[in-house]
Amino acid sequence: MREREEHLFEALENLLRVKNECSSRILSECGLSDMTVKQIAYLKTIDEQGEVTFSRLAGITRNSKPTITEMVNKFVRMECVYREPCADDRRVMYIRLTEKGQRIAQAEHDALRRVIERMTETLDEREQELLIGLLKKLR
Template sequence: MDNENKLYETYSGLMKIKGQCGCKLIDELNMSELTLRQIEYIKRIGKYEYITISRLAEILKLSKPSITEMVKKFIKLDCVYKRQCKEDGRVQYIFLTERGKSIASFEDLKTKSLVDKMIKSLDENEINVLINILLKIKE
């Protein structure tokens, strides 16, 4: 087998492990009850320090009633919570729960899980060699 095929097979194996890490996280976070679109909406909510249903509807280009129903579902699933504005009691902000924050940062958590697996499998010298190799590729 030539080097290109070896590299391909090795990299594919590494991505398979990353996928397995992702599957484990999906189970841990019970994300199977969410659609990909809903996960994207949770990520969007997480990008804002303070966001209202009206503003979220504008951003997502959806109706306020649709967003209201979505937020109700997310509250039931412990992904978001609402808090009333101290200055204007009519305004409610939407915030991510800890579970919602984990879902919003799913890709980072998946990568961290893979890196943790690498750290457990490699000694310090091997980790340094791998870092140097990856830095070369990044440039």
């Protein structure tokens, strides 16, 4: 009981450590180790929304348009984002993620991918199925 819980704790802690190492490595590879949680959340929103204009992002994030302009300018300086003019309406600009911006927006996701890569390297097929079965039980 108590001892087994301790082992479970260590095993899970190890798993999380591996994942966190991966995601913070991604950030530092981008040279942006001190990004705030908020900034990452904005990049994720841009990533998820696809075609986002300034007005749209202002609406979604409940900020004024000047705030968005400022934010985008900062992200442009960080090379996470660029403006793409809309072909149909020359007033509107799309906010697009650069490769760097995408890597940051998807850092969590990618970190999990890397953990899985390691798993598929260290566990055989039967073991993988077993692990999936066990984790699926948790709801």
